Amino acid sequence: MHTFLFSLIFSTVFVLLNFYIYKRLILKLDLKQHTKRLLNIFLVVNFFGVIGYLIARYYIGLPNWLYFLLSLPIGVLFLLFCTTIIYDISRVILSKFPMPLGRRKFLKKSLDVSSLVLAGSLSARALYEAKCVEIENVTIQIKNLQQPYTIVQLSDIHIGGLIDVEFIKDIVRKVNLLSPDLVVITGDLVDTNIAYAKDALEELKNLQSNYGTYFILGNHEYFHEIEKIITSVKSLGIRVLENENVYIGEDKKGFNLAGVYDVFGYRTKTYIPDLEKALLNKVENTPTVLLAHQPRYIYEVLNGVDLMLSGHTHGGQLYPFRFLVSILQPYIDGLHQHNERLQIYVNKGTGFWGPPMRLGASSEITKIQLKPEK
Secondary structure (H helix, E strand, C coil): CHHHHHHHHHHHHHHHHHHHHHHHCHHHCCCCHHHHHHHHHHHHHHHHHHHHHHHHHHCCCCCHHHHHHHHHHHHHHHHHHHHHHHHHHHHHHHHHCCCCHHHHHHHHHHHHHHHHHHHHHHHHHHHHHHCCEEEEEEEEEECCCCCCEEEEEECCCCEECCECHHHHHHHHHHHHCCCCCEEEEECCCECCCHHHHHHHHHHHHHCCCCCCEEEECCHHHHHCCHHHHHHHHHHCCCEECCCEEEEECCCCCCEEEEECCCCCHHHHCCCCCCHHHHCCCCCCCCCEEEECCCHHHHHHCCCCCCEEEECCCHHHCECCHHHHHHHHCCCCCEEEECCCCCEEEECCCCCCCCCCCCECCCEEEEEEEEEECC
């Protein structure tokens, strides 16, 4: 039911985006009718690509080359929509200035061409950025920590479709080169039927660290038979933190690592986050690191936590989305001091959702150096 409603809303949004692009860009371009007709066909084909993507992601297993083609229209149409907004504003401004007819036609023609070039350039750049998974090095000082630890954080991998076995192999190789004390995966690991994700998940067995790998649920796990995902991840030797905590390190020289379910559980009324339960029986007088998928969960953290690690936002993934994400989330990416005690780090996502595109928000593997406060 959730998948159907999401697909319906998603499709409706793209119908509206297409309509706006048609009315405010294509109809306004000073181009031959044949060229406009081709652009209209391009819009229609792209829209059906979006529909094909939704069907393929949730119901059909397709070869990667076809899945790649179906995933592109989401990003292309969104960037074309953003370009249309810029074009629309620029065209209105241009119309307000008095000038000779010849100059007005020249400037209008230049605006038309540059807008189409901009949309194409942004799409190409976004495709390129999605290929580059960067290592983000972060140093965080923690009060009462007795010795340094290295945590590698992965988040929002979204296994399914283009996030396949080879992608995970490459991520595992990069993580192991960082020689972490532990690896944490802060949600949205699986984003397809578990049957399609098993081979890629198996590669996570090869993650190497001193204290193991830990995982919490993200909102997308709730869409795909959450119980089976939890069972599959546990079978890999990965510890799933379900409103609970573990102690990392030597006695009195380590820290508590706690994890909660995602806030999406409030809507489904299953797998509901419970911080009080997650912190039960933690070792006192030592720091606590909390794994919570969405940054907005920080509003529920009143005390007892020194550092919260989150994901979910993708850093906006395609830059204009950053402004929409900021409406719902207090932090989009990076390290922030939330209050006198509590810090939060938000990972921009190791994979991507939807199109294999990122713009101004590169994928990341986060190497976090926890150090005693000076």
